[in-house]
Amino acid sequence: MARIKAFLLNLGLLVALSFATGSLSSLFLAGLDWIQHNGSYLYALPLLGLVFQSFKVPAYLIIPSTWLSHLAGASVGREGVAVTMGRILGEKIPESSDFSKDLFSKAGMAAGFASVFGTPLAGAFFALEVGVVGKINFRHIPACLLAAFFANFVSLHVYGTKHLSYPSIFLPSFSGEFYAKLVLIGLFLALIALAYKRSESIIIAAFEKSPVQGPLKGILAGSVLFGILITPVFHETVGLGSEFLLRPFTSVSPDFALWKLLATNLSLGLGFKGGEATPLFLIGSHAASGFALWLSLPLGLSAAIGFVSLYGGLAKTPLAATFLGMELFGPSAWVCYLVVTLIVLFGSGKKGIFASQTWADYLPKPIY
Numbered sequence: 543m544a545r546i547k548a549f550l551l552n553l554g555l556l557v558a559l560s561f562a563t564g565s566l567s568s569l570f571l572a573g574l575d576w577i578q579h580n581g582s583y584l585y586a587l588p589l590l591g592l593v594f595q596s597f598k599v600p601a602y603l604i605i606p607s608t609w610l611s612h613l614a615g616a617s618v619g620r621e622g623v624a625v626t627m628g629r630i631l632g633e634k635i636p637e638s639s640d641f642s643k644d645l646f647s648k649a650g651m652a653a654g655f656a657s658v659f660g661t662p663l664a665g666a667f668f669a670l671e672v673g674v675v676g677k678i679n680f681r682h683i684p685a686c687l688l689a690a691f692f693a694n695f696v697s698l699h700v701y702g703t704k705h706l707s708y709p710s711i712f713l714p715s716f717s718g719e720f721y722a723k724l725v726l727i728g729l730f731l732a733l734i735a736l737a738y739k740r741s742e743s744i745i746i747a748a749f750e751k752s753p754v755q756g757p758l759k760g761i762l763a764g765s766v767l768f769g770i771l772i773t774p775v776f777h778e779t780v781g782l783g784s785e786f787l788l789r790p791f792t793s794v795s796p797d798f799a800l801w802k803l804l805a806t807n808l809s810l811g812l813g814f815k816g817g818e819a820t821p822l823f824l825i826g827s828h829a830a831s832g833f834a835l836w837l838s839l840p841l842g843l844s845a846a847i848g849f850v851s852l853y854g855g856l857a858k859t860p861l862a863a864t865f866l867g868m869e870l871f872g873p874s875a876w877v878c879y880l881v882v883t884l885i886v887l888f889g890s891g892k893k894g895i896f897a898s899q900t901w902a903d904y905l906p907k908p909i910y
Contacts, residue, residue: 560689713874776805790831
């Protein structure tokens with residue numbers, strides 16, 4: 543009886559964690575929506591750079607710090623906020639014999655990802671996969687699924703959060719030629735992923751070696767980003783960019799992918815706060831839709847593959863990417879999302895977008 547009571551208590555804590563995370567996601571998204579409708583204040587970038595460089599921003603202030611980055615026009619995403627705040631809430635819950643601290647942490651991450659994107663299956667498997675590439679703790683699956691679905695329910699039905707609706711994607715006839723085209727688009731996205739990581743590393747290293755130190759370094763960072771984002775080719779890269787998420791499904795703008803890649807690398811490399819998912823969705827979908835013209839692939843299918851596989855490959859979460867594609871675009875092309883994400887995962891190298899991530903011992907690792 544005591545064990546049952548303890549289990550029910552911890553189950554209640556899991557539900558409370560999911561409700562709190564779904565509520566914070568809704569608050570965060572409401573703030574982003576307000577920012578997107580009230581413009582970006584690029585001239586504030588040097589001041590914000592000064593603030594971020596002068597004070598170490600604690601993790602629990604990730605929501606306001608990310609709001610400020612978006613308000614100033616930095617090209618950053620949002621999933622980092624959702625995942626971080628869910629993890630922080632989960633880590634505050636004491637460990638018990640039935641529910642470990644790691645379980646609560648993963649459940650919080652699942653709840654955050656699910657509620658900020660409206661994708662509970664992707665959220666659950668993102669939390670399960672992201673720690674160790676190729677390894678899942680199966681005992682954590684029920685908790686992560688429960689947290690993801692309940693947090694998403696709270697966001698949708700308690701706070702009325704609205705998510706973007708994407709077109710349904712259908713497959714052409716399968717053939718050897720079609721699979722060859724999938725491999726080619728996977729290799730193309732792997733090159734983009736590799737370029738993304740290498741350019742990010744170059745920017746971070748150059749910024750760290752800058753002769754300017756202290757508060758002036760933050761002003762320099764903001765001034766550099768301001769100078770980049772006010773140039774005409776970067777105008778569409780300012781801020782989150784969610785208004786361009788549907789564009790690659792109907793038209794081709796491959797140059798946008800290059801400018802968004804550089805703007806995102808600069809924004810994050812120079813110290814501004816936010817995630818990487820939405821920028822990578824944009825980069826991958828725009829680049830893949832442009833590449834589709836060379837392969838004679840349907841535009842929508844290519845855009846959907848690029849949308850989920852570039853991020854999933856860099857996050858090293860192939861199952862989460864597959865479920866993300868299925869939840870956003872329908873289940874028809876699930877094999878495409880999985881195959882291409884795996885190509886990007888291995889083709890982009892050992893290091894992804896999460897520095898603390900490790901690889902399972904049994905899994906072959908890239909040589910670079």
